[in-house]
Amino acid sequence: MTSSPNPTAAIIVIGDEILSGRTKDKNIGWLAEQLGALGIQLGEARVIADKKQMIIDTVQTLSKTYDLVFTSGGIGPTHDDITTDAVAVAFDVPVIRHPEAERRLILHYANTDLEFNAARQKMADIPDTAALIDNPLSAAPGYIIGNVHVLPGVPTILQAMFEGLKSRLPGGVVMTRITVQCATGEGNIATILLDVETGYKGVSVGSYPWMKPGNFGTAVVVSGLDVAVTTAAAKAVEAGVRAFGAEANIVNADGTLQG
């Protein structure tokens, strides 16, 4: 991948349940798509345990390395929800009871038969100076501190909160990504792909073989920030593979032929 003027990002998924295999992470894939659509370049994602020092170290390292960091998990009411304590230490600020967060939670629980007890009140505690991220589903907010965006682990809630957060994120030029479906093994066209990547500045060429019963091929993904250069590179792949003697076609996002 070539370097880009777009904002960069990292994701930190916090949760023993992902590392034990009990729960399958859905947030990395979903956020990756969203960030890509905003022109934000995801550089790395880490899944880490519910261990305070590990969260502190990872937040500090990645918030220095990337423009934006997104965390998921560990902001609920139980003892294993330690993300807020760790993020506060990472930014060297105290955890405070946030009046607006508390107001929203009181309002939310008044409409349920659940008690707003000490455990649930913990969800109104956030690092000092952090700005709230609205939670349209279950009231308990996320927050932004520095360049770190703290979100919950439950995918539906994370997704609803991210939708509201989008407009506050710095955008970039959206990457142009063109798929060339090639009816041949990737090993047959490796030289063609390398030549295109070398010949078109700022363009990256990825090669993804696939196999179905009775059929196989390679999806070649040509991506870059410049639409014209990227399109030219994709056409060069198409022409190169056809010249080699295999069928090759630029396809739409849904896999259907263009034209």
Add this chain to the structure above:
Amino acid sequence: MTSSPNPTAAIIVIGDEILSGRTKDKNIGWLAEQLGALGIQLGEARVIADKKQMIIDTVQTLSKTYDLVFTSGGIGPTHDDITTDAVAVAFDVPVIRHPEAERRLILHYANTDLEFNAARQKMADIPDTAALIDNPLSAAPGYIIGNVHVLPGVPTILQAMFEGLKSRLPGGVVMTRITVQCATGEGNIATILLDVETGYKGVSVGSYPWMKPGNFGTAVVVSGLDVAVTTAAAKAVEAGVRAFGAEANIVNADGTLQG
């Protein structure tokens, strides 16, 4: 999570296609389950880009921190497959054409109508001193160097290769993991859970709220290396939640009531 005498592990998923959101990773979740079943404690997983220096740094850092490292992706025939070059640098050894790997690939391609060209021959190149991991599906081997196990990115091939690799991994005591289904919100029972985790040495208590139309509850997962202590702790959660006034039951792995 408490410290354990079991081997520890990390996973490195290498691939721009995961970070762009184009492909959803399946290997972290699958490997996490497999490692758990073998008594190997997965400490962290990282998804990184097809960038040589990043692969080198990540392999070096994680192979020093964990007993075992598993990588997925980047060992195919095209120019974006740079895992082997990077791993060789990480271990300061040259890349060699491995005679046995080459023999297997020649045999494999002789049975196809694909040419064993220069790009495909690259799949016989591995870091010097590495030991092969058999590939029962498509011949191109993975390998072990130091404590690092290099596997492909395609999930079916990774899975087939891991099955053969299992018997060569150091095992541990398999973690006992007991689920207590509680018909109440996690915020109601946070204190009970904390008390159990504090009171039962070596036991970790995770709390996973769930919601369905018209119903909600909390799956409490009690885990530990000692079966008797872990079982006692799970029973203490069950009893505590019942004493609070909510239904609570230890369930089987498939969610049915134990009888």
